[in-house]
Amino acid sequence: xxxxxxxxxxxxxxxxxxxxxxxxxxxxxxxxxxRGGFVxxxxxxxxxxxxxxxxxxxxxxxxxxxxxxxxxxETERGLRGGAGRALLLRVTPAFPPRxxxxxxxxxxxxxxxxxxxxxxDSVKFCxxxxxxxxxxxxxxxxxxxxxxxxxxxxxxxxxxSLYVLRGAARYEFTHEILPDEESFFGGLRVPRGxxxxxxxxxxxPGENPLKPPRN
Ligand code: OGA
Ligand code: MN
Numbered sequence: 001x002x003x004x005x006x007x008x009x010x011x012x013x014x015x016x017x018x019x020x021x022x023x024x025x026x027x028x029x030x031x032x033x034x035r036g037g038f039v040x041x042x043x044x045x046x047x048x049x050x051x052x053x054x055x056x057x058x059x060x061x062x063x064x065x066x067x068x069x070x071x072x073x074e075t076e077r078g079l080r081g082g083a084g085r086a087l088l089l090r091v092t093p094a095f096p097p098r099x100x101x102x103x104x105x106x107x108x109x110x111x112x113x114x115x116x117x118x119x120x121d122s123v124k125f126c127x128x129x130x131x132x133x134x135x136x137x138x139x140x141x142x143x144x145x146x147x148x149x150x151x152x153x154x155x156x157x158x159x160x161s162l163y164v165l166r167g168a169a170r171y172e173f174t175h176e177i178l179p180d181e182e183s184f185f186g187g188l189r190v191p192r193g194x195x196x197x198x199x200x201x202x203x204x205p206g207e208n209p210l211k212p213p214r215n
Contacts, residue, residue, distance in 0.1 A: 005093055006035075006094035007093060008030045008031070010030055012034045013036055017156070018153070021151070025153070028153055031165070031167045032143060036161045037160055038160060039160045043083050043087070044136075048135060048196060050079065050080075051079075051196065054075045055107060069108075069116050070115060071114030072116075073108075073109045074108045075106075076106050077107060078104045087133065087198065088103065088200070091133070094129060095131070095200075101129075102202060105200055106199040107198055108196070108199060110194065110196075110197070111194060112192050112193050114195075115180075116177035117176055119174055119175070119176070120170075120175075126201045127205065128171075129165070129166040130170055131164045132157075132163050132197050132199045132200070133161070133162050133198045134157040134195060135195070136194050136196055137194055139177050139178065140154055140155070141163060141176070141177055144174050146174065156188075178192075
């Protein structure tokens with residue numbers, strides 16, 4: 001599609017990205033990426049069928065050890081179905097060749113009233129790249145600079161879209177999923193429904209990149 005690959009040269013879809021300044025947009029170019037229509041409606045339905053059985057067993061929880069996420073269920077699971085395996089292959093080019101995504105995806109199921117509060121993913125457990133596929137409801141992902149909180153970037157995550165955070169966008173900015181009452185993309189209201197995200201991460205440096213997968 002437009003913009004080609006998913007490597008550091010990749011361009012975000014400009015209609016899906018807002019920045020506090022053109023300088024900030026330039027600085028995070030290739031580091032915070034969003035692509036609409038990454039998975040088709042058919043693939044999305046198949047992915048949901050694959051991951052929902054694992055989610056049913058979990059209840060919606062309201063706290064978490066390192067993130068402020070009210071109203072969610074989550075699971076970490078290997079994607080063994082056809083659609084899941086195909087998706088893993090398709091997100092792999094977003095990762096450095098020697099630091100591929102872990103074969104298991106983090107499945108986060110957010111209620112309409114749920115949010116993911118601003119946080120950094122643990123540097124102990126996650127590497128340089130985060131790639132997320134959003135299903136069901138649209139939402140807004142906001143990045144905010146740790147150093148200059150007036151510097152922000154917002155990504156409009158439509159159902160079927162992919163986002164990638166790496167480098168400075170992953171280490172120097174918090175990220176959050178806005179709660180329904182704050183869910184705007186500029187002047188556009190983005191009403192939140194139930195949202196399921198499939199999030200892929202790699203291992204942090206220092207881990208043996210060739211070690212066998214954990215599950
Ligand atoms: C997380 C997170 C974002 C998303 O769970 O660490 O940032 O896309 N989730 O749901
Ligand atoms: Mn996160």
